Amino acid sequence: MNLGELHRREYGRILASLIRAIGDFDLAEDALQEAFQAALVQWPEQGPPQNPVAWLISTARNKAIDRIRHRALAERKQEEIAALAELAAPEEDAPVPLDTLRLIFTCCHPALAPEAQMALTLRTVCGLTTEEIARAFVVPVPTLAQRLVRAKAKIKGARIPYEVPEDDQLADRLDSVMAVVYLVFNEGYAASFGAEWVRGELCAEAIGLGRLLIELLPAEREPKGLLALMLLHDARRETRTDADGEIVLLEDQDRSRWNLAKIAEGARLVTQALRGGAPGRYTVQAAIAAVHAQAERAADTDWRQIAALYGVLAALDPSPIVALNRAVAVAMADGMERGLALLETIHLPGYHLLPAARADLLRRLGRRQDAAAAYREALALVTNEAERRFLERRLAEVTAPH
Amino acid sequence: MQYLLLCCSNEKSWADLPAPERDKVMAEYAEWTQAIVRSGHYRASGKLQPTSTATTVRETGGKRVATDGPFAETREQLGGYHLIECRDLDEAIAIAGRIPTLRHGGAVEVRPLEPTPHR
Numbered sequence: 345m346n347l348g349e350l351h352r353r354e355y356g357r358i359l360a361s362l363i364r365a366i367g368d369f370d371l372a373e374d375a376l377q378e379a380f381q382a383a384l385v386q387w388p389e390q391g392p393p394q395n396p397v398a399w400l401i402s403t404a405r406n407k408a409i410d411r412i413r414h415r416a417l418a419e420r421k422q423e424e425i426a427a428l429a430e431l432a433a434p435e436e437d438a439p440v441p442l443d444t445l446r447l448i449f450t451c452c453h454p455a456l457a458p459e460a461q462m463a464l465t466l467r468t469v470c471g472l473t474t475e476e477i478a479r480a481f482v483v484p485v486p487t488l489a490q491r492l493v494r495a496k497a498k499i500k501g502a503r504i505p506y507e508v509p510e511d512d513q514l515a516d517r518l519d520s521v522m523a524v525v526y527l528v529f530n531e532g533y534a535a536s537f538g539a540e541w542v543r544g545e546l547c548a549e550a551i552g553l554g555r556l557l558i559e560l561l562p563a564e565r566e567p568k569g570l571l572a573l574m575l576l577h578d579a580r581r582e583t584r585t586d587a588d589g590e591i592v593l594l595e596d597q598d599r600s601r602w603n604l605a606k607i608a609e610g611a612r613l614v615t616q617a618l619r620g621g622a623p624g625r626y627t628v629q630a631a632i633a634a635v636h637a638q639a640e641r642a643a644d645t646d647w648r649q650i651a652a653l654y655g656v657l658a659a660l661d662p663s664p665i666v667a668l669n670r671a672v673a674v675a676m677a678d679g680m681e682r683g684l685a686l687l688e689t690i691h692l693p694g695y696h697l698l699p700a701a702r703a704d705l706l707r708r709l710g711r712r713q714d715a716a717a718a719y720r721e722a723l724a725l726v727t728n729e730a731e732r733r734f735l736e737r738r739l740a741e742v743t744a745p746h
Numbered sequence: 747m748q749y750l751l752l753c754c755s756n757e758k759s760w761a762d763l764p765a766p767e768r769d770k771v772m773a774e775y776a777e778w779t780q781a782i783v784r785s786g787h788y789r790a791s792g793k794l795q796p797t798s799t800a801t802t803v804r805e806t807g808g809k810r811v812a813t814d815g816p817f818a819e820t821r822e823q824l825g826g827y828h829l830i831e832c833r834d835l836d837e838a839i840a841i842a843g844r845i846p847t848l849r850h851g852g853a854v855e856v857r858p859l860e861p862t863p864h865r
Contacts (some may be wrong), residue, residue: 503834
């Protein structure tokens with residue numbers, strides 16, 4: 345394994361164990377950076393060490409000890425110098441899985457702002473650089489750097505613990521972790537319309553985090569649902585747009601290009617996540633995605649099952665967006681009129697997908713004039729350019745002479 | 747580590763609460779305070795009189811000026827504080843989360859104190 349690959353795969357684990365040993369985010373990060381730089385110089389000269397991870401951990405720890413010693417001597421802090429003896433005592437130089445879990449829970453602490461949680465997780469757990477994260481979120485590098493500095497200062501200043509929460513808190517806190525992972529995934533997924541590759545990388549990072557959660561918390565079911573959901577979406581990612589970057593709807597996508605391995609893994613995970621009690625939000629959404637992904641042709645889609653699953657989801661998450669999706673599924677299962685009636689009950693002012701959904705059901709009914717009016721309504725609200733072009737194409741279709 | 751819990755609530759909706767309901771919340775509040783005294787987290791507490799009794803002092807043009815009212819007009823007003831000693835932020839959040847006025851739309855800001863040097 346070369347150094348670059350080692351950085352990508354082991355950075356988070358190594359950092360996690362260093363933070364536990366040193367008790368300071370910034371110091372651990374700086375020391376690890378120095379250790380990687382030392383490796384860059386020493387390994388080609390002397391040959392790589394037998395256990396590169398252990399080498400990096402002990403080198404970084406020694407660098408951190410040096411720094412603390414300098415600081416303590418300068419400030420004549422006897423107690424810090426005494427504490428160093430403890431830190432320098434040889435301990436096993438292997439990353440401990442529990443440390444990674446501690447790191448994830450600290451980075452995703454609800455006392456930090458969501459965008460700070462995402463940035464910190466990508467920086468520390470995934471080892472992305474500040475520049476990479478800034479590019480992925482389309483924010484200036486100094487803005488993102490500032491966000492990281494503030495978050496780390498709050499962890500230290502307000503003493504956000506470096507711990508896996510107690511059992512009675514675990515469910516709530518795990519929700520917050522999963523929300524961060526899914527936000528990262530959606531950042532990559534939603535913006536991969538013609539945007540640079542880095543944003544697609546976010547999907548891969550989020551899936552990696554999902555795998556890590558399952559490995560670290562094997563008894564929890566909902567992370568399995570979350571990973572399944574991400575895999576099932578990701579399996580279709582490349583067919584969602586055509587060569588020109590135009591939107592291709594699910595029913596028109598080239599199913600032969602879907603990633604079958606990801607679909608199979610996602611479907612297997614959904615089955616596991618559904619077993620043993622009421623499912624959570626991610627699991628139900630994954631189950632819906634699995635029904636879609638497993639239909640060989642669009643016409644084979646089991647809309648009745650999808651509509652039923654949306655009913656379950658609506659009970660867990662009574663949001664108008666879920667109601668909108670449910671209405672479309674009911675239309676496909678039980679007829680357009682029933683779907684239209686459900687759409688009437690949804691209140692989503694200013695949201696273009698509500699008139700767009702109504703337009704689509706009217707179009708399927710052959711009510712071309714009503715459909716055109718609804719498309720115009722949607723066009724007045726849409727902001728994304730790819731979506732605008734899609735709606736304009738549809739409008740042209742329904743207003744074209746027979 | 748010490749944390750200051752700044753308890754904010756809407757004075758008007760608190761005043762509008764029926765008296766028996768208010769008494770009930772205050773009884774729960776006394777229980778909450780006793781619990782943190784027993785557990786050793788308690789350092790200090792205080793309930794403030796309403797913002798109508800507040801005076802704000804500022805310096806303008808080199809002169810000290812005292813004016814009627816709180817330093818900022820907000821939807822929720824600072825009504826009291828608790829100083830607690832906790833292991834970490836999670837413990838402070840857990841203690842703050844049991845404050846009974848939260849049920850009536852109050853909010854509690856949890857602020858860590860700067861550590862005192864050479865303690």
